[in-house]
């Protein structure tokens with residue numbers, strides 16, 4: 001979920017770029033993507049797509065602003081790198097599943113408004129503890145809006161029978177997660193220290209799965225995020241200072 005820009009000067013610079021550039025700030029018209037962006041399904045069709053913020057299956061409990069279609073949009077560079085990762089993990093009898101890709105700035109704003117409202121209380125399915133700003137899980141800017149950041153996990157080539165959804169996102173047992181992905185020790189968007197990539201509070205099997213995902217992603221130029229095992233950013237991203245805000249909509253008919 002996270003990915004912050006710490007320097008205030010950088011944020012100001014981004015705001016100027018977003019104003020000056022025609023692409024950021026405009027909605028995608030009838031499924032037309034801004035230059036430099038692709039649909040991951042066109043580049044790596046074997047990667048499973050489960051965009052959680054386009055559904056109610058997320059920590060907010062409803063679709064998030066700007067996500068009007070279950071599509072993983074990324075920069076060309078990020079999509080090609082991810083396709084290479086998918087080819088590599090296929091040799092282990094595994095595949096990738098993405099939970100979030102490009103994220104419109106308006107969705108980031110939606111998260112911030114939600115977190116600031118008095119509504120969110122602890123919810124063991126997603127955030128067993130609160131203080132989501134201070135703990136770095138919600139921020140006013142996200143690397144996802146630059147189009148080269150992805151949240152993802154590993155899935156077995158042949159689906160395993162999933163266990164029932166746990167009451168607590170930190171308590172996963174067995175080989176796989178309730179969504180049939182490999183057991184990573186927590187579910188996606190579990191805002192807790194156990195989601196830290198190198199947490200020693202998860203099983204040895206979950207640690208191995210995390211390590212495999214990390215090594216596979218790093219091999220193709222992605223940088224991991226220490227607080228979330230699922231979050232990676234392409235180091236050589238093409239739009240390092242631009243927060244895009246076009247909506248994710250269905251393809252042209």
Ligand SMILES: [Zn+2]
Nearest residue numbers: 001002151231
């Ligand atoms: Zn993320």
